[in-house]
Amino acid sequence: MSYRICVVCLGNICRSPMAEVVLRKTLADHGLGDAVSVDSAGTGGWHQGNPMDERAAAMLAENGYDGSSHRARQFLADWFGRVDLVLAMDGENLRALHRLAPTGADVRLFRSFDPAAPLDAEVPDPYYGGREGFADVLEMVRAASDGLAKHLSEKLLPP
Template identity: 45%
Template sequence: MINILFVCLGNICRSPMAEAVFRKKVREAGLEDRIRIDSAGTGSWHIGKPPHEGTRRILKQYGIDTTGMKARQVGAEDFRDYQYIIAMDSSNVRNLEAIAPSGHGAEVRKLLDWAPNAGVTDVPDPYYTGNFEEVYKLVDEACDTLLSYIREREKV
C-alpha cells in the first residue's frame, strides 16, 4: 500500500481539500486498493472538527465528498506510516522537519512542487484569504501531476 499524507496548519482547509481531491482522482484511476490517503495539521486547534465550511462548499460544487473527514494533528509516527508527506507551504515543511524522527524514510515535499507553472510555490491559506476557488484550482492541478508522479515512481 502506498500511503500519502497531506499536511497544512490546522487540517481544516487546504490539506483536507487535497485529501478529498486526490482521493477522487485515485478512485477514478481505479487505484483505491493501492493508495491510502489522509491529511493532518501541524497545529492542534481543530482536532476532531470537520473541514472548514468554505472547503466543504467548494468541494461539493465540484462533486467531491468530505463525509467523515475530521481534523487531526500530524505526529512522529506519520513519518513511519506514510511514504509521501505533502505539505501545503514552506512553513508546514519547516514544522514537519522539526518533528520528524531522524532516519525517517518519508519523502517530504510541497504540493506545488507538482505545479511548476502555478505562479506561486505555496498554497495560500483560504482560512485567511477566503479564496477557496483559487486554492481548489491549485490543488486540482498539482494533484493530477502528483498522481502521475506516484504512478510512475511506484509502478502502479
C-alpha cells in the same frame, strides 16, 4: 500493502482536507485507488475533532467532491513510520515537518507535483479570505493532484 500519503497544513480544516479529498478521487480516476491511501492532518492541534471548514466543504461539494466525513487531526512525529510521503501545503508547515522528520523521510511541498508551478510554490491559506481563496486552492490542488497521480502511476503501476 499500499503506498501511504499524508497531506499537511496548519489546522487540518481547509487546505489539507481539500487536498485529501481531491487527491483520493484523482488517484482512483488514474487506477491507483487500491494502491495508494491518502490522509491529512495539521501541524497544529487546536481544531482536532472538528469537521472541515464550511467554506472548504461547500467548495468541494459544488465541484462534485464529498468532504463531509472529515475530522481534523494533528500530525505527530511517530506518523513518519506509517507514511511514505508527507506533503506540506506551504513553507511554514514544511519546516515544521522537517523538524519532526527522521532522516530519510520523504517530505515535500504539495505543489511541487504541479508541472506548471515552481518547485517552491505554496498553497496559500484561504481561512481569512473569501470564497475566491477556496476556489483558488481547489484549482491548485487539482493541478498538483493530477501531477502526483501521473508520478505515482509511473512509480507504482507495472508498465
